[in-house]
Amino acid sequence: MIGKIIVSAMAMIQIVSAGNLLQEAIDKAKPGSRLELPAGVYRGNIVIDKPLIIDGKDQKAVIEGDGKGTVVRISSSGVTIKNLTIRHSGAQHERVDAGVALEKVKQCTVENCKIIDCLFGIDMNEVSNSEIVGNYIESKPFDLGVRGDGVRLWYSNDNHLSENHLYKSRDFVVWYSHGNLIEKNIGEYGRYSLHFMYTGKNFVKNNTYKHNSVGIFFMYSRDTIATGNLVQNSMGTTGLGIGLKDASNFTIKDNTIIYCARGLYVDRSPFEPDTINLIEGNRIIYNSEGVHFHSLSLHNRFVNNIFKGNIESIVNDSYNTKITENYFDGNYWDDYEGFDRNSDGTGDTPYHYYAYADKVWLLNHNVKFFYGSPVISILNFLAKLAPFSEPVLLLSDKHPKMHEGQV
Numbered sequence: 001m002i003g004k005i006i007v008s009a010m011a012m013i014q015i016v017s018a019g020n021l022l023q024e025a026i027d028k029a030k031p032g033s034r035l036e037l038p039a040g041v042y043r044g045n046i047v048i049d050k051p052l053i054i055d056g057k058d059q060k061a062v063i064e065g066d067g068k069g070t071v072v073r074i075s076s077s078g079v080t081i082k083n084l085t086i087r088h089s090g091a092q093h094e095r096v097d098a099g100v101a102l103e104k105v106k107q108c109t110v111e112n113c114k115i116i117d118c119l120f121g122i123d124m125n126e127v128s129n130s131e132i133v134g135n136y137i138e139s140k141p142f143d144l145g146v147r148g149d150g151v152r153l154w155y156s157n158d159n160h161l162s163e164n165h166l167y168k169s170r171d172f173v174v175w176y177s178h179g180n181l182i183e184k185n186i187g188e189y190g191r192y193s194l195h196f197m198y199t200g201k202n203f204v205k206n207n208t209y210k211h212n213s214v215g216i217f218f219m220y221s222r223d224t225i226a227t228g229n230l231v232q233n234s235m236g237t238t239g240l241g242i243g244l245k246d247a248s249n250f251t252i253k254d255n256t257i258i259y260c261a262r263g264l265y266v267d268r269s270p271f272e273p274d275t276i277n278l279i280e281g282n283r284i285i286y287n288s289e290g291v292h293f294h295s296l297s298l299h300n301r302f303v304n305n306i307f308k309g310n311i312e313s314i315v316n317d318s319y320n321t322k323i324t325e326n327y328f329d330g331n332y333w334d335d336y337e338g339f340d341r342n343s344d345g346t347g348d349t350p351y352h353y354y355a356y357a358d359k360v361w362l363l364n365h366n367v368k369f370f371y372g373s374p375v376i377s378i379l380n381f382l383a384k385l386a387p388f389s390e391p392v393l394l395l396s397d398k399h400p401k402m403h404e405g406q407v
Contacts, residue, residue, distance in 0.1 A: 022046055022063070026054075037061035037084070044071040044088070051078030059085045059114050069095065071118065074102045082111035089118035091140060093148065098123040099137070102130065110135060120148035121169060127156040132164060139169040144191055144213075153177040161185065171195050178202065187212055193231075196221045204229060215260070217243040218250065222272065225251045234260040241287065244269040244277060256283040263287035263310065267294040280304055289315045298325040306404045308334040314353050314394050328397040332404045340402045351400035355392035 012033045016025045018040020025035055026048055034053040039060035046063065048054070065071035065088040072086055081100070090097035099118035100110055102125065109131040115121045121137035124130070132151065139147035150169030151161065158179040166172055166185070171192040174180065176199065183205040187193030193209035194216045196202065204226040209215045215231030217240070218224060224247075231241040239261030242252060248270040257263040263284040270277050277300045284290045290310035291302075294317055307313045313333060316323050330346075338347035 016042070018042055018061075026050075026052065032078075044086070045069055045073075046071075047073045047075060048079050048081075049075045051076055053080045053082075054084070055080075055082055056084035056113075059083055059112070061085065062087060065089050065118075067091075068097075070098045070101045070123075072100045074100065074105060074108055077105045077107050079105070080109040080111070082109065082113065085114045085116070087115070087117045089120070089140075091119050091142075093119070093146075096120055096123050096148070096152075098148070101125070102127045106130060109133070118148070120152060121150040121166070123149075123152045123154075124156045124159070125154045127153070128158050130159045132159065132161040134163045136165045136167070137169055138167045141168075144170065147190075149173050150187070150190065153180065156180070166190060166193070173197070174199050174202065181205070183207065186210075192217055195219070196224070199224070208232075209234075213238050214243065215241045215257070217245070218247040219243075219245040220247075220271075222248040222250070222275070225253070226255060227251070227253045229255045231255065231257045232259055234262075236261065240265045240292070241284075243267070246271040247277065248272040248275040250277040252277065252279045252282060254281045256285070257287065258283070258285050260287045262289045262292045262315075264291045265294065266291065266297045266300060269297055270299055275299070276301055278303070282306070283308075285309050288312070291315070292317070293323045293326075294318060297323065300326045302326065302328045302331060304330045304401075306332045308332065308404060316355075316394055323394055324396065326395065328395050330399050330401060331397050332401040332406070333397065334404075336400045336402075338400065345402055345406045347400040347402055351397040353394045353396075355394055 014033060015036045016022060022042040023046045029052055031050045037056045041062045041064055044063045044065035062085040063071055067088055068090045071089050086099045089099055098120035099115035101123045102108055104126045106128045110122060112134040115135060115137045117140055119140055122132055137150040147170040149171045150166035151172045153174045156177045161182045163184045166187045168189045170190055172187060173195045175197050178200045181203045185207045187209045188211050190212045192214045193212040196218045197220060199221040201223040206228040208230045210232045212234055213236060215234045234241050241257035241260040241263045243265040245267045279300060280303045283306045286309035288311050290307050290313040292315045333351050336347055336351045338349045341348055
């Protein structure tokens with residue numbers, strides 16, 4: 001159907017009927033106009049190059065691409081698009097074919113849109129002070145590694161990304177971007193549910209990430225706070241809950257990491273001299289490994305965390321590196337065997353975590369096949385009963401909590 005533009009009594013509001021004229025309506029609209037789209041299908045691959053509001057009301061207005069390129073491209077500041085269904089982008093990674101692309105703009109809003117069958121969901125290139133709120137994003141039905149990113153920030157600062165739901169996309173990735181607030185998002189069945197590269201001073205709050213390869217990974221970054229997040233079921237050979245790689249001056253606080261292959265992964269962090277990472281008040285529970293130290297990682301502070309139900313609370317895969325130079329205090333350890341004679345909630349003796357014979361699989365991963373077997377259990381029992389060599393002390397916690405409710 002060839003649509004027509006109906007101009008209401010208010011000259012700045014236009015109701016655009018379904019068909020092929022959406023780009024024409026955009027071109028003719030005055031800056032600051034509001035275009036309302038009733039239910040129907042509108043031709044995509046549009047470019048919005050002036051401040052406008054485009055409102056689909058209830059997501060029944062569908063902007064459909066031609067399968068080549070990006071469906072909606074925003075090249076002006078002050079643009080709002082909301083309540084739309086956006087679908088059928090191209091499939092070329094080198095072009096970053098997306099549902100919505102914002103480039104070199106500020107003070108834009110993408111709100112309550114359903115973005116489906118798009119290689120990349122929302123691509124933000126040099127975008128600032130913008131709102132990405134309440135969108136549902138799903139990539140094309142490709143293998144995980146060749147899907148596009150659900151949300152991609154590139155040199156984009158001081159944005160607010162909240163209550164978005166990424167489903168079967170690849171990554172939510174943040175490159176060279178600072179000062180962003182990322183909160184209350186959901187990520188499911190992706191690769192990196194949230195991935196930072198070369199960033200600083202971002203805020204990650206109250207997100208929920210389930211069934212991804214990796215929950216949250218901070219790489220080559222600093223000065224970021226992650227608090228109140230739930231990371232669950234990051235499994236497989238690459239599975240981890242929250243990772244720190246060359247990450248400095250971080251606060252990881254009040255998060256829950258559960259049912260992951262590796263709960264917290266620490267690799268050469270903190271990286272910059274005279275900095276620390278604070279890991280405080282987290283629930284690291286029912287993972288294969290609670291905390292995995294890789295390479296030189298010193299001066300992390302583990303305070304008031306709960307370690308419960310993990311097969312291994314602490315793993316250090318670099319035996320030439322001591323992790324005792326990390327600070328542990330006031331944590332709850334479910335395998336602590338001390339007493340609390342004065343009933344102050346703190347163990348009378350420090351908690352020591354040693355590597356006995358059952359840790360031999362860290363040196364030879366083929367042995368992990370036998371983990372939990374009677375052979376390894378007997379070796380571990382004998383090593384503790386009459387050790388033929390000094391076990392390796394991995395950490396000491398001087399004031400272990402007796403009950404998890406006290407943390």
